[in-house]
Amino acid sequence: MLKPRPWSRYAKDLQRAMIPIRTQRSLQSMPRSYSPFQAQRQRCFHSNGIRHDQHLQGYKDADRFHGKYPNRTHMCGDLRPGDKDKQVVLCGWAQPSRSLSQELVFLPIRDASGTTQLVYRAEHCPPHIKATLQKLSTESVVCVEGVVRARPEGTINERLPTGGIEVEIQQIYCLNPASPQLPFWPSQPQLPNEEMRLKYRYLDLRRPALQNNLRLRSLTANTVRQYLIDQHGFTEIETPTLFKSTPEGAREFVVPTRKPGLFYALPQSPQQHKQMLMAAGFDRYFQIARCFRDEDLRADRQPEFTQIDLEMSFVSVDQVQQVIEGMVSAIWSKALGIQLTKASFPHMTYHDAMTKYGSDKPDLRFDMQIQDMTRSLKKDNEGRLDCLVVKQGASQLTGGDLKMLIKDLELTDTEQHHFGFVKINDNNQAHWQQKCGGGLRHGMETLSADEQQRMNKDLNVEQGDIVFVHQRPDYLYGGNTLMGRTRLQLANHLQRKGHLTLDTGFKFVWIESFPLFTPDEQGVRTWQATHHPFTAPFDEDIPLLGSDPAKVRGQHYDLVLNGMEIGGGSIRIHSPVMQTFIFDKVLQLEKHEYERFDHLVDALGGGCPPHGGIALGFDRLMAILCQSSSIRDVIAFPKAAGGKDFVVDSPSQVTPSQLKEYGLKVTTETLS
Template sequence: MAESMKGLHRTHRCTQVTSSNIGEEVTVMGWVQKSRNKGGIIFVDLRDRSGMIQIIFEAADVKAEGFAKAEKLRSEFVIAVVGKVEARSGAVNENLLTGDIEIRAKEIRILSEAQTPPFPIEENSKTKEELRLKYRYLDLRRPDLQENIILRSKAVNITRTFLAEEGFLEIETPILQKSTPEGARDYLVPSRVHPGSFYALPQSPQLFKQLLMCSGFDRYFQIAKCFRDEDLRADRQPEFTQIDMELSFVDVDDVLDVNERLLKKLFDETIGIDVSLPIQRMTWQEAMNRYGSDKPDTRFGMELKDVSETVKDCGFGVFTGALENGGSVRGINAKGQGAMPRKKIDALVAFAKDFGAKGLAYLSIGEDGSYKSSFSKFMTEEELEALVTAMDGEKGDLLLFAADVNKVVYDVLGNLRLEIARSLELIDKTKYNFLWVTEFPLFEWSQEQNRLVAMHHPFTMPIEEDLELLDTNPAAARAKAYDIVLNGTEIGGGSIRIYQDDVQEKMFELLGFTKEESYERFGFLLNAFKYGVPPHAGLAYGLDRLIMLMAKEDSIRDVIAFPKVKDASCLMSNAPDVVDKKQLEELDIALVSKTKE
């Protein structure tokens, strides 16, 4: 039976007890990690969120009743212990913060008994994730997960303090918003008071934070909950958190400066990493040309080389055909991999096809300088030599080429360099490489919608010198947009916003909206712009991704207290679930069953 805490007061968390407390009486409380009965003496490892400490129960120190309680202890019992701090009688445990001390118990209370948990509560658990997520409240007792959640809390507090000191005001924006579908699907919420009408959960606070700039608040931030009804991956959740900000009377350099200083403070004060400022900047076009990615991992080389000029007159039809169709021929040099077995090269070819390649041309250079290639018979010795030179090829290297339209070439080689680097362990995982990617295209073409869509969103300002392209060649226009990339993952992005009526109307027109449609969707913002709007800009970080990288985890599920799985369900609470028929009737909602073909 559980005992009361009456008269007890916890004096220390487990790891707050140190050798400086030797001789003192302390009261600690927590969960039993494990208990070892050595006959007449019982050793208990007690755990709380700070860590563990060893408790010793001896019959001579605790009353018979207390020793009997200690004998009952099993994993995950919740107990309170009063005792004296001593230097550890046995060998010091170097793996524990409290490994040089122990507490000799004189009183114990069992505050709560526990059934045997469905899996061990231990770091780096090998238990299947599905089972751990079903019992997430137990999984969260694991020290490594608790460290991640504590890191997250610390990062948010540092961010709040820093932004407040920089003149930002924390302002909450509505969760129940108007649906403005442009991009990912909205989560819809039916209104009982307005039958047939729906709210949308925010994909971001974008429109409201711009309205706050119109309202004269100058600098806003929010730790904002956002929602997107999209297909999930390891780094996606249906609900996620942004560190969201907006600033008035600024240009690109101002936004990047304040965020660089935020990142420096954040990484220094949480994980002790010194972020060197200023952070490197690279245009979108340079990033694509060098890395085949707009979020390049710069911790290793193997950069793309454009060899279109070198091979434009060669006899290999795959190369020349791609060039004739307006594409390019580019390659990567896997240094020292010239002896890679054909089976592994074939696996790389198959990998490349997953990203749209029709094939992958290769040329391996032997240690004797000889060439082995999938296309050498179509090229002269001189053409091969020129190609190897253009690729900085040396003895023992493996050269891999993609020839197609640029988008396919970038996708193929960008992903191929990452795959090779991972498989050959070329990435220094101790590095934190930050990069600003700037000057994104303003638009991209959507095959699905057969029209231009905004690469960031419809409120992104074009680069001033590209404004005239909106009338002549909008697809070539660049945006005053910027992403912050860490180790090949985009952790945040933003842009300078459009604040002139004529430019905003032109953007909507190019996106295929009539003036009426623009006002139907975004009228409250466009009307606000008629009453004096300052130049403004913003940026939002994906907090979950940021913490995932800081904690060196592979999935954001490991840094979110109660995450959902790939089908957007919660295994612990069984959400989403059916609701009572009466609730649906109140909302004027009738369910139509779909027959699967």
């Protein structure tokens, strides 16, 4: 075993490494034998290159305190008037100082718990402290010894929990001065744009608002674990991150391997693994799972995201929902101090949500329901007639507002032909139906005076109202209707102008009985799974799988909050025969496509119990709890638009040797 070498010998090696390159080469040519340890150090010095000043002088850093500093006794946000005259040691980040005179300087310092004001008084503090304060840059890391003093009368800051005290400095250590050229200070009133803040995320995360978000996220994750494990007997199990490519809908992130032509894929969800865990007999599984989807980003999307994922054996829809209602109630109680009840979670079918609110994610914080006036159409007309009345909207929405509304709706030619609105006044109240343009007027032109009057009564139409009308297809599918989009746009306009106030509460709703299949809008196949191909149909709809898939309802359920889907789940197919039939006959997957699910079908055939589960979007849930408009505010290091990570500048290129090792070639050709 080699004995440790004294520092003097390391210093000689260091000095030898600093000899000019030409001289080194001459020394290298001299015959000399090295021990294995010496040879390793020589290779290290030569491979790292020669940097004269850095190697010989770089460790000298007079600006930073190197050595033992006092142990912290208190957090900055913990001190109160009851701590008066206590000797304390605080550590934190220096904020901009205020110098009232040569003898009086104030310096706030901040740590994770809050801010405390330090004070320098010339008559009580050593003179060198003032010099240290004067050259201290904002956001420098300091350690301070001092005594807690009560603030003089009239100087108490009621806005701060520590506003009744200050700490008189006895000694200060600059542990690490911040660069005077920081791109921004976390405490400055006017922050730079989001791209700059994402690039310097480690500075942005010092802001109390973001720190509070991430601490609440940690608290919520702990609440979930305690609820599921301690109260309901769940087992937390980690499923693989390196998965295989399977056709589940969204684009996948593909991971190359060094085996030619073979790839992993990052999981879009733990769906297949958790179903196999049910086949394995774990009964109740959960994890706070990382998921990956190569999608275009919006305010509520990230390429990598987190979900609270769980699965249970031998359960019904009601049992899954009861567990989730209890978990959400526990989160709301712990995080917000709000008590939710069973009545906080009403139920609504997909059909009712789409017909009354025009969305499978209805926002129940305002009413403005859509009304079905199909009976007012001519009998030979196909489709349904949706009507939406904005009470006294004629005085609340200008012509410019309505033009902007139509522009934001981005109507197709067909939609324009079957969509319109009428401002109700004294001249047209009795026969406004004839004022609708295009195909709408043709569809209602045979209405008698009595029918028009009955329609007005049903809609409660009055002078000053605006009536929006749309004739839509009879078959409902997808996430919204044109009138549903109109409803949301109207709410935005009216709210912005002060004519609509949203309910300030949390409006949950379970949406159920979705169609199991929806038409394939890309035209490749007849049907596609509304959610995923593993959802079980209603028992009474099973005979329709082979004859009329459009009428098959799935045992799927979404939990919606304030117009946002925060979770979705279903009872799963546990029959390998039915699962294969849906892959092959209904979804019309090619054999090589559904063979990628053989592992799951085999597990179902190995004695898999009936099971169901759900996944809640953790990032979106936290954004709601933190009252943030973007999930980026509740993620430590989020991606920007396009998946860009400005902190580490990724995605980035790899070296040609790496590409060669994985058998890859980069092409700039446009793929058709």
